[in-house]
Amino acid sequence: MTVNGSKPKFAMYWAASCGGCEIAVLNTHEKILDVDANFDVVFWPVAMDAKYKDVEAMEDGSILLTLFNGGIRNDENEHLAKLLRRKSQIMVSFGSCACEGCIPGLANLSPVGDIVHAAYNTITTDNPNEIYPRISYDVPEGELHIPKLAKVLRPLDLVVDVDCYMPGCPPESHQIAAVIDLVIKVVKGEAELPPKGSVIGAGDSTVCDECPRARNVKSIKEFKRIQDIAPVDPDLCLLEQGIPCNGPATRSGCNARCPAVGAQCIGCYGPAEGVMDYGARLITAFSSVIDANTTEEIDRILDGIPDPTGQVYRFNLAGSLLKANRDAWKVK
């Protein structure tokens, strides 16, 4: 880890995301001071003013650590992803959007034309002349440009080579703090970076491992939405009460924050180690324990999950095997 004398450079960028990850970094309280103490923050749009050309001017590989959050939605995101890759030594897919597309990734369920149409034609949008954004527009000062949309949103690792992943929507602050400590130690030569492509800032099992609720042999008679269950049993596993909790298939690391307070896990920490398709794990988990053997009976129970695609691919659609709806792919 060659660092020429002064503090190692740190960058953080946000592509198609909600900014929650930035807030999560701030949420490490005083740890943020360590960042400032140990790193020279060179590029962090939400926190400081910096221009793309500043980054382009840097030498390749001069940034030690880049935390890149957000999926690749348009050509600007793609450009920055490639630029920062060239400039950074350690590129981290930071947060669920970068790792697996997350909520913005759900846009892959519909063709991009419908997305733009919806954005500029909803009930709350007064657009009588049906004016849509133009890619370029001439003004006296010259030609203005806005980024072009990609057909489907892609996670970071489908665009550039990623060194390691930090799942979570957002990643837990205590996990971010731990990663920052680790990188600091690495800089000081006191620790080794985990092998390329590994997941950091998360556990190696699933949410059930950290969930306080009692678990028994599963046999489900019906699925219900949490608000339809009168008193939710505080101690019993939510899935056994008929609530489709994604905990069993979601990577641990968040200390089962949601199920602990009676909210079903919705899978923001992504698939467990070595899993090829997160949705498939939930499909097989939920269906295998249904207590019914005839098609009619099974279908009746499955009707308890009104939107199965959303239930199993809420965070992981862009990172799944199929990645998007067929109509989205068909756009030429």
Add this chain to the structure above:
Amino acid sequence: MKKYLLYPGCSMESSGRAYRDSINAIVEPLDLHFEEIDDWNCCGATEYLGINLIPAYSLIARNLALAAKQTHPVNGTEGTRTVVAPCSACYLNLAKADYYMQERPSLGVKVNEALAAGDLQYTAGTLDVRHLIDILVYDVGLEKIRSAVVRPLHGLKVAPYMGCMLPRPDYQHRWSDHEHPTELDDLLRALGADVIDYPLTTSCCGGHMTQIGPETAFELIRRLVADADERDAQLMATVCPMCQMNVDAYQNEMNRFFGTDYHMPILFFTQLMGLAFGREPKELGIGVELVNSRNALAHIGVEVPVTQEPTAPRKKVEGLPMPRRWTKHEGRKEAVK
């Protein structure tokens, strides 16, 4: 009060008048309510289907379409999906039309095209077509019939003749056995009659052969009458106007043809039910038949109502035990398998 849609059929108006009178006589004690299908037309009997399928099935399906319009409840009486046909030929034609319109959709389409001319329409399967005896035995039930008997027909030896159109082809597996159904036997026994084991109960009476091949018809009739006579039945009971007419009207012609002098009266089972329910023979159309049943009914006509049940002498058990016969339920269950 169970309501049914009645499809009377042409013979009720003419050769089967006695069947109609006897039905009207037994409706009240069994509290049945028959609502006639208005503007029904002839069912084509056994001839038309043999000549040309589509017009024949359209002719039959017209009745089903009309009946379908009368299924919903009207002023207080609850609706019904069941069409009752007392005559076996009508029952078979209606059941066949309903079955084959389902089985071959192309037939259904063509028939409905024809019905559309009279802006009628029939979707196969909406009606339940059943014969009168099926209703009496399985809906009304033998208990109710036995309790309505006022004058049990003890001493009357009857040959139960179901005819060949009822049990075959048995699409909905309604009968206890398609070769030897026992529904008529059980009903007559419930009336107290002495029912003989009549093996030719589903043999054919000749149907319209009396018109196109009389010798064949005479031989078929001879077999029926000879076997009943040999088992010294006093009369035959039938469920179908065509069977009744063939055996009754052509019996003496058959005698002349074979040089025999059988005198085997044949009545409708509903006439015997009327007698058992205490109605007068005249009301039931008894006496209208050509081979008169006067001395047959003498066995019960003058009988003083016997107060206590004559106990049959307990037969000393000897010889080899008969294997247990199938209950009706087993027979039907086996047929369904």
Add this chain to the structure above:
Amino acid sequence: MTEKVGVYVCHCGSNIAGTVDVEDVAHWAAEKLGHQGVIIAREYKFMCSSLGQELIEKDIKELGLTRVVVAACSPHLHEKTFRIAAKNAGLNPYLVELASIREQVSWVHSDKVVATAKAKAVVSGAVSRAIQNAPLEELKVPINSNTLVVGGGIAGIQSALEIANAGFHVYLVEREPSIGGHMAQFDKTFPTLDCSACILTPRMVEAGTHPNITLLTWSEVTNVAGYVGNFHVTIKKKARFINEELCTGCGICQEKCPKKVIDDVYEAGLGYRKAVYTPFAQAVPNFPVMDKDNCTYFEKGTCKACEKFCPTGAIDFNQQDELLHIDVGNIVLATGYDLFDARRVSNYGYGRLPNVFTSLEFERLSNAAGPTNGNIVLRDGKTAPKSVGIIHCVGSRDRNFNNYCSVICCMQGLKFAHLVHERTGATVYNFYIDMRTAYKAYDEFYQRVLEEGTLFVRGKVAEVTDAARYSNEKGKLIIQTEDTLAGKQRRIPVDMVILSSGLQPRHDAKEVGKLFGISCSMDGWFTEKHPKLDPVATMTEGIYIVGCAQGPKDIPSSVAQGAAASARVLDKILQKEVALEPIKATVNKEMCSGCRICNGLCPFNAIGFLADDNVSEINPALCQGCGTCVAACPAGAISGTGFSNEQIIAQIDGLLMRNLEPA
């Protein structure tokens, strides 16, 4: 480092080469799959031949192959052959992959171009899969030398005796009070006309007194767990209400018992038995059984005549059913057949016309120990018939009932013809469609019955009726049939009709099959492992089927199968241990979150939950390798050997030609 893969494409004579261009496939494999590790691709006339196998062994040794892919027939045929070849050459047998391009390609497609293209895809899939194969060792499991034989008919007795004589212990379980099965009901056997009881009872006695055989009659198997070599079987020994130690089999209780009941089982409904009874005199064991449903004591609490007269006080009214738990290594099912219910053919009048008898009824009628002491008489029990009609194929070879031929009813019909002829001198008619006399001395018996004057009418009988049409038919049963040889309809009046009914699977065959984990064929008989080459084994290792349970057959074949199954059992016992397929599932403890979704999925209870360290674990001995939990684990923490996710995903990519060398 990439693997070194050898691809061998078999001609299989012309079976494969006929519709697949094997040279092209081999050449293509070498060229297109080289980057995956294919270093040699050969094609050969008969890979399964010793020369073919030597090809593989030589390549493994000389080229240092680490994977072998053989594109030939179905794995169910020669997977073992090529695994052994690999083993001989020092390569772990489970690194061999068999790609079926015969049953699934050459035999089922006719277009050579299409078949060759599909063969290439199948080879590509197999190569990608083979690379992911991991070396495995077979799991050795000890064999329990006890054997369970279910069903005490002649097949079961034979099987039990063969194993017991070899010195190993056998539990023989029989549902009826005595062993003997249907054979005990017959009078004579064809073609030798041996008296059935005379040749059967010695075997029964031998089984009854054999030191190595534990006889459990009036008992039923209620539960089977475990796997080959280690079955745990629960047997319900129904209460006989007779103390077997004290009872001497003197039979006084049967004499004194006032309650007579029609015997539907042994006497086929023709004779009577008492409420306490042994089915027949030579019953083994000779202890009577009390029929709870008909015994007056159990109905009204009175009578107890048997108890009063029993010299040894063996009657015990409050005896309870017993549950026995036994451990056995192998199970032989010899559960026999049910007779076709002739009442279903209503136009033959059985059950309505008194003088129509079934074959079993006639066996009792003609049996000297039967209800009429062997006199062949009509249903009135007195008059001997002057003319008898025997109808073959009742319920067999008939689309409305059973399509199959029941094998024994022709010979049975001939035997009846001979017996009637010999005992009553009546004229005998046999109505047959085809006379099936296939085995040793059968046709000679047919010639003999012909010469004795039996009249054979070739035609399917349409109806048996008592409605006489002509004077000579009065009071007779008229058999209406088509006589195909004379080319006309015939009405033959006879006094008695015997229905040579067909054989049918036991009414509870499906449930029994499920109990032992074997399946039934379309007709309901137990399914053998291979109809021609492995008729007594089943798909479930350690479970064998013999006699009529596997399909209709005569006594010699049943005995032969009984002995065959014993040979298979003995060969397993003598191996002392059996190698189980090393296809198992295992839980990765770190990754398992203890969500317990897998716990309820295993019918063999192989998946347990360790509460203290909150993880599930799989017992390799009980795991049958079905892989359901591997597919169900939401954390992907369960992996399965032999059919791992990596292997299958690789095969999918291979089949879809995604792993080819870029052009």
Add this chain to the structure above:
Amino acid sequence: MTDHNFEPTIIGFTCNWCSYRASDLAGTARMKYAPNVRLIRLMCSGRLDPTFVLRALSEGADGVMITGCHPGECHYIEQNYKALRRFLLLRRVLTGLGIEPERVKLVWASAAEGARFASETTAFVEEIRKLGPLNWGKDEGERRKDEEGNKNSSFIIQPSSFEKEVPA
């Protein structure tokens, strides 16, 4: 319209005890059926992981056929019921992703039903031929990362596809 010379590619999963033996039986009986299905042998239909179906569809298969023993006849007693449950939920998820549920079919075939296995296969191939090719992700090549500097990545779409003309 069905493009008649479209030859679908279908991945078939069979269970070792019943449906694989049915395909063997169809072979020994020389029954001819459509060549479009490429079979994978699993120990049981219960071993089928929905991932396999998603992988097959995303790697170029136009349809997936899952076969197993008839309910009640499973060699492992009841594992085909779990296959049925997974199949029913998977089909719903595929519908959500715009894939016609008819592209994945579940067929029970016992070891004795070679003829049925052959006829079901041919019928399924015709059904898929009617539905047309799936072509999932084949043309974009998105699975392979774009090389550095690939400007006009086919991912970025030309604006005309959704831009409306501004009314004059």
